[in-house]
Amino acid sequence: MTKNFTEENLTEAVIERMADCPNERLRTVMESLIRHVHAFVREVELTEEEWFEGIRFLTATGQKCDDVRQEFILLSDVLGVSMLVDAVNHRFPAGATETTVFGPFFREGAPETPMWGDISGGQPGTPCYVSGTVSDTAGKPLANALIDVWHSDGKEGLYDVQVEGQPWYGRGRVRTDENGRYAFRTIQPVYYSIPADGPVGAMLGALRRHTWRPAHIHTMVQCEGHHPVTTHLFVNGDQYLEGDAVFGVKESLIVDFVPHEPGPAPDGGTSDVPFVTVNYDFALTPA
Amino acid sequence: MTKNFTEENLTEAVIERMADCPNERLRTVMESLIRHVHAFVREVELTEEEWFEGIRFLTATGQKCDDVRQEFILLSDVLGVSMLVDAVNHRFPAGATETTVFGPFFREGAPETPMWGDISGGQPGTPCYVSGTVSDTAGKPLANALIDVWHSDGKEGLYDVQVEGQPWYGRGRVRTDENGRYAFRTIQPVYYSIPADGPVGAMLGALRRHTWRPAHIHTMVQCEGHHPVTTHLFVNGDQYLEGDAVFGVKESLIVDFVPHEPGPAPDGGTSDVPFVTVNYDFALTPA
Incomplete structure (x- = not known):
């Protein structure tokens, strides 16, 4: 599968794209992560506005970090x-x-x-x-x-x-x-x-x-x-x-x-x- | 449940903590997100080093963003x-x-x-x-x-x-x-x-x-x-x-x-x- 991705086949396509990765553990972790993030999007039918709010939130969280502040650890x-x-x-x-x-x-x-x-x-x-x-x-x-x-x-x-x-x-x-x-x-x-x-x-x-x-x-x-x-x-x-x-x-x-x-x-x-x-x-x- | 959290009961505890949130859609989205992120951690048994690599990656992604670069959209x-x-x-x-x-x-x-x-x-x-x-x-x-x-x-x-x-x-x-x-x-x-x-x-x-x-x-x-x-x-x-x-x-x-x-x-x-x-x-x- 190289194009014409749909709600149904996209997740498998993204996972397939890592087939050449020689680090098996990295492939395992990324596959699980991709499956769960995609399942989240499908489950709540995330709107484009909500997606963008998420982008803004993650960006702001990264930009709040400095030598003495770790906002992503706080989020975790x-x-x-x-x-x-x-x-x-x-x-x-x-x-x-x-x-x-x-x-x-x-x-x-x-x-x-x-x-x-x-x-x-x-x-x-x-x-x-x-x-x-x-x-x-x-x-x-x-x-x-x-x-x-x-x-x-x-x-x-x-x-x-x-x-x-x-x-x-x-x-x-x-x-x-x-x-x-x-x-x-x-x-x-x-x-x-x-x-x-x-x-x-x-x-x-x-x-x-x-x-x-x-x-x-x-x-x-x-x-x-x-x-x-x-x-x-x-x-x-x-x-x-x-x-x-x-x-x-x-x-x-x-x-x-x-x-x-x-x-x-x-x-x-x-x-x-x-x-x-x-x-x-x-x-x-x-x- | 207010303390003594374990692998088994932690997810429900985090979700319960949002019970007073008046925005029902926000609660729905966050509940799904929390369930999937927790399921990911359990499924791959994410190590502490991998967790920290994830923290570093997200931080760097946020800090790469500026007025003309949006690294989190790219990640998405x-x-x-x-x-x-x-x-x-x-x-x-x-x-x-x-x-x-x-x-x-x-x-x-x-x-x-x-x-x-x-x-x-x-x-x-x-x-x-x-x-x-x-x-x-x-x-x-x-x-x-x-x-x-x-x-x-x-x-x-x-x-x-x-x-x-x-x-x-x-x-x-x-x-x-x-x-x-x-x-x-x-x-x-x-x-x-x-x-x-x-x-x-x-x-x-x-x-x-x-x-x-x-x-x-x-x-x-x-x-x-x-x-x-x-x-x-x-x-x-x-x-x-x-x-x-x-x-x-x-x-x-x-x-x-x-x-x-x-x-x-x-x-x-x-x-x-x-x-x-x-x-x-x-x-x-x-x-």
Whole structure:
């Protein structure tokens, strides 16, 4: 079939056109994508105006992206695509730490901090002492595991990359000791709105969806010989745990941020102000 | 369902989240889109690397767009989506002129030209005299129908908007007279490659697909009380009629560009050089 395409034969013709592609996986992915996009057009009988609105939306989404803003990841997140990709790629056994969405705010190159190092970057907020272990799913402690940590500020709910001229805050890399223990200090993040001033925010507005995420600390845990885990620690009691805009909340990731009066702190020092402590133990699946 | 989403329940959760959207059509379109995108992810078990490659591709496609380049329309064209949207929106009765892809090169505001006006903009090439009628599907001539015409140059296969600093060429608007007749003069366009220096070109390269389109003149015909028709007149004999990169060719749109020796031309003048004549009659469906 090389011409005279119709509603009935066009999909097969587009797929046939890839017959010479030597990359079998690429052919498989593209065939499925083409079949589903075509099925969508047929199913809703997409009008030309709607098609053009889609073109405009995708164009604006691409043009909203820059070094510190990734509007297509945001789109993927709010449509549940990111969580679905996460789910199909992390079918870990029971007992392994559950994964959740990566999000658009990770940056490479955060500094490594020693045990109980402060990653708050001097941001104001409630001091927050986080500690626990990394082990495998059989309970064996894992030494020298690397934990990337990133989170929003403690007042506005913004990440450092969202603040013009801000060098960094709320980012760090911590390692487990020989007993699989890790510990760091920061400030407690707050709930926040995903960036809502772009095309994705406009779409959510049209759909009458809110843009809020419950407060959380992002973590990415890696250890040689094990599957890495990208996840969050959600603050128990947050008002947006029900209805996270990006569908990321899982029961096992909701953690108590335990309040304490001023006094002795877990790092051996003393806090003059009220603080919270968090304990979370990660379990990685052997590769 | 507000948390603990899995491969199994996530799709329904994302759809439920739109329950308050007052625009029923938007809900319908988004539900179908979400179901198909999720089904695609499940079906191919999209890896995180592939997902990120997709994010990068969409971002680059958006960022390639500017005032004179529309990479997302191009993407839609090469995946057959544009032709499918065209097909589901133009189920005209037999006898009506068939439609084809709109493409990314139309611009508003072309000048209106009188009968046998020259729209070539002085481009070199074989003089080409195009004439015919616009009627309804019952054969009744339609007076005052408006035909937008646009096409590439006669040497390189570029549209005016693709050439830096070029004011315009190969664009015009012609009207039918009281007998439904139209006529204009230009130069014969040549076959060309779609813009291949962007993400869409790279994708076609990876799929081992060529980027050629057979030579054609774009037309968009409008007349009060009738469905407009957006189509092409393809040059009979072109080497790319089989395998058009955007799936646009239909038998009924392939037209003889009849060669003539220098001498009397159809506009009443004389051509010093060989020229071609084209006759095409459009038939519009009453609205």
